[in-house]
Amino acid sequence: MNQFSRRDFISLGAKTLSGALALPSLSGLLEGCAKAPVITDLDWRQLNNLIMGEVILPDTSKRWRQFVGLEIGDNTPWALQYGITSPKAIVRCVNEKDVANTIKFARERELPLVARSGGHSYAGFSTTYGILLDLSMMNSINLDLAKGLATLGGGARNRDVYASLREPSLSVTHGRCKAVGVGGLVLGGGIGFNMRLHGLTCDRLVETTMVTADGEIIKCSETENKEIFWALRGAGGGNFGVNTSFVFKPFPVTTVTYFNIAWNDDHFAVFKKLQEVLMTAPKELGVKVSVESKLVRTRPGSLTTTIGISMLGQFHGSKAEFEALIKPVQDVSPYVGTIQEGLYWDAQEFLSEAGVPEYVHERSRFALDWLSDEAINTIFSNLLKWPKTSGYALWKFFLTGGTIDDLAPEATSYFARGAKMITSIDLGWNPKVDKNIPENLLWMDKFHDEMEKFTSKYSYVNFIDRRQKNYLDAYYGPNLDRLRSVKRFVDPSGFFNFPMSIPHN
Ligand SMILES: Cc1cc2nc3c(=O)[nH]c(=O)nc-3n(C[C@H](O)[C@H](O)[C@H](O)COP(=O)(O)OP(=O)(O)OC[C@H]3O[C@@H](n4cnc5c(N)ncnc54)[C@H](O)[C@@H]3O)c2cc1C
Structure with missing residues (x-):
C-alpha cells in the first residue's frame, strides 16, 4: 500500500526538514552508482511529513557531525574507529508508527537501514550509509507499580533507568555505563552486577514491541510470537526488527555493599585464591575482576611492565559479610x-561510568570452566608482553552463574547458561599518538587465540568484535539453526542485516 497521499506530498506544515535546503539534491550523491536507487529531496519531505519525528539530511551542523562521529557528543557512536560514516539521512523517530513508516520508506527505495539506541556497539554496527533510524528520543519509562512492571521506550539508556527507578527503589539488571542503550543491552542478553541474583537483563523482560521488515507492529512475549521472543532474548540486536518498547519486571532494592579494591603484590597467588573464593560465592555477589598491564617507574628513565589486579562490584549484604567472604x-x-555500605542507587553512582566514545577493541570468550594455573600464567605472560600504546591493556572477567543458570541454555537465545565467567581482553589507544596499532591488534589476536583452549570458542554477542573468526558459531552457538529459522520467518529478505548478523538463507 502506498503510504504517501498527495496532501502529504505538498504540505510541509510547521516542520522543517533539517539540512535539506542547505544541500544540493541528494540524488546527486548517488550519481555514478549504477544500481543505487535515486532518492529525491521530495521523497525525504514525504517521509518528514509522514512522521511525528524528524528527518535530518547531511549538513555541517554540530548535531549531524556528532551523529556521524565527526565530533563527540551524546549521539556519537562509542567505538570511534568505526564511527565515521555518512548516512543518507538520520530519521529521529518518536513512536512506533514513525519506525514503521521509516522502515517501509527504506524498503520501497531499497535503502539499507540500521537502528541506533545508545550507539554503544563495540563494532560500530549502528552506523550505516543508508538510513540511520535513531531511537534516542523514545526514552520514556512508565511504571505500573500495581502490576510491578516498567515499560521502557526502545531508545532508553541505562541513565534513564537510573533516573526513574531510584525513587521507587526498584531496579532491573542494568549495565554500569550510563550511555549504553537498553535496546542493545537487553537484546544481546545484558550483564550487570545484579545478574547472579536476579538474572540477565533479558531474563527480566516480559514483553517487547517490535516493528518488522514489513512495517508490521507486533508484540512478543511468552504467549504472543513466542518463538520471536525467544530469539530476541540474547540474539536480537539488529537481527529481526526494530524494538520500540520493552516491558520489564523490576525488583526492589535497599542497600548493598559496593567496592573497588586492588592488589599490588603476589598476583598469581591472589588470582588463584580470589578464583577459589568466587567459585563458591553466594549469588548476592556481582563482580568484575581486571588484570591489567601496568607500567611502573623502577628508576629514573626506566619503565617496567607489571601486573595489577582489581575487583569492582557489589554485594547484596553487609560490609562485614563481604569482608568475611574475601578474607582468604x-x-x-x-x-x-x-568498601562501603549504602543505598543501592548511591552505590550505582559509585560503580557507574560515563561511557564517552573511545578508540577501544575488546575480544570476549565465555569461560565454561574455572581457570587452570596454565591459563592464569597465559594471561599474565601475555599482559607482560603487551607492545604498549598510550592507552591501556587488560584482561578481565565478569563472574556469571547464580540465577542465570536457573534457565536451560535453550530457554532463551542467550545460550551460555552454566558458564563461569565472561572474559575479555581490552585494548585502548590514541590514534594521534600511537603508531603501532596493527602490532597491538596482532598481540591481542594471539592472546585471544591462546585463551580459547582454557575458556571456549563462544563469545558474548554484546561484546561484538569484527576480528572474531567463525562468528556465527561464536555468537549464536548451539542456537544458530533455530535463530536462522526465526530469521527466515520474520525477515525472509534479510532486510535487517549487518556484517555479523544472522543469515536469512
Ligand atoms: C562503555 C560500554 C559499557 C558496556 N557495559 C555493558 C554492561 O555492563 N553489560 C552488558 O551486557 N553490555 C555492556 N556493553 C555492551 C553493550 O551491551 C552493547 O554494546 C550494546 O549492543 C549497546 O547497545 P546500544 O543500544 O547502546 O548500542 P547501538 O550501537 O545503538 O546498538 C547495538 C546493536 O543493536 C541494534 N539495536 C539497538 N537498539 C535496537 C532496537 N531497539 N531494536 C533492534 N535493534 C537494536 C543496533 O542496530 C546494533 O546492531 C557495554 C558497552 C560499552 C561501549
Whole structure:
C-alpha cells in the first residue's frame, strides 16, 4: 500500500526538514552508482511529513557531525574507529508508527537501514550509509507499580533507568555505563552486577514491541510470537526488527555493599585464591575482576611492565559479610581501596561510568570452566608482553552463574547458561599518538587465540568484535539453526542485516 497521499506530498506544515535546503539534491550523491536507487529531496519531505519525528539530511551542523562521529557528543557512536560514516539521512523517530513508516520508506527505495539506541556497539554496527533510524528520543519509562512492571521506550539508556527507578527503589539488571542503550543491552542478553541474583537483563523482560521488515507492529512475549521472543532474548540486536518498547519486571532494592579494591603484590597467588573464593560465592555477589598491564617507574628513565589486579562490584549484604567472604584473599595479600555500605542507587553512582566514545577493541570468550594455573600464567605472560600504546591493556572477567543458570541454555537465545565467567581482553589507544596499532591488534589476536583452549570458542554477542573468526558459531552457538529459522520467518529478505548478523538463507 502506498503510504504517501498527495496532501502529504505538498504540505510541509510547521516542520522543517533539517539540512535539506542547505544541500544540493541528494540524488546527486548517488550519481555514478549504477544500481543505487535515486532518492529525491521530495521523497525525504514525504517521509518528514509522514512522521511525528524528524528527518535530518547531511549538513555541517554540530548535531549531524556528532551523529556521524565527526565530533563527540551524546549521539556519537562509542567505538570511534568505526564511527565515521555518512548516512543518507538520520530519521529521529518518536513512536512506533514513525519506525514503521521509516522502515517501509527504506524498503520501497531499497535503502539499507540500521537502528541506533545508545550507539554503544563495540563494532560500530549502528552506523550505516543508508538510513540511520535513531531511537534516542523514545526514552520514556512508565511504571505500573500495581502490576510491578516498567515499560521502557526502545531508545532508553541505562541513565534513564537510573533516573526513574531510584525513587521507587526498584531496579532491573542494568549495565554500569550510563550511555549504553537498553535496546542493545537487553537484546544481546545484558550483564550487570545484579545478574547472579536476579538474572540477565533479558531474563527480566516480559514483553517487547517490535516493528518488522514489513512495517508490521507486533508484540512478543511468552504467549504472543513466542518463538520471536525467544530469539530476541540474547540474539536480537539488529537481527529481526526494530524494538520500540520493552516491558520489564523490576525488583526492589535497599542497600548493598559496593567496592573497588586492588592488589599490588603476589598476583598469581591472589588470582588463584580470589578464583577459589568466587567459585563458591553466594549469588548476592556481582563482580568484575581486571588484570591489567601496568607500567611502573623502577628508576629514573626506566619503565617496567607489571601486573595489577582489581575487583569492582557489589554485594547484596553487609560490609562485614563481604569482608568475611574475601578474607582468604586478604590473608594472601592485603588489598587497597574502597568498601562501603549504602543505598543501592548511591552505590550505582559509585560503580557507574560515563561511557564517552573511545578508540577501544575488546575480544570476549565465555569461560565454561574455572581457570587452570596454565591459563592464569597465559594471561599474565601475555599482559607482560603487551607492545604498549598510550592507552591501556587488560584482561578481565565478569563472574556469571547464580540465577542465570536457573534457565536451560535453550530457554532463551542467550545460550551460555552454566558458564563461569565472561572474559575479555581490552585494548585502548590514541590514534594521534600511537603508531603501532596493527602490532597491538596482532598481540591481542594471539592472546585471544591462546585463551580459547582454557575458556571456549563462544563469545558474548554484546561484546561484538569484527576480528572474531567463525562468528556465527561464536555468537549464536548451539542456537544458530533455530535463530536462522526465526530469521527466515520474520525477515525472509534479510532486510535487517549487518556484517555479523544472522543469515536469512
Ligand atoms: C562503555 C560500554 C559499557 C558496556 N557495559 C555493558 C554492561 O555492563 N553489560 C552488558 O551486557 N553490555 C555492556 N556493553 C555492551 C553493550 O551491551 C552493547 O554494546 C550494546 O549492543 C549497546 O547497545 P546500544 O543500544 O547502546 O548500542 P547501538 O550501537 O545503538 O546498538 C547495538 C546493536 O543493536 C541494534 N539495536 C539497538 N537498539 C535496537 C532496537 N531497539 N531494536 C533492534 N535493534 C537494536 C543496533 O542496530 C546494533 O546492531 C557495554 C558497552 C560499552 C561501549
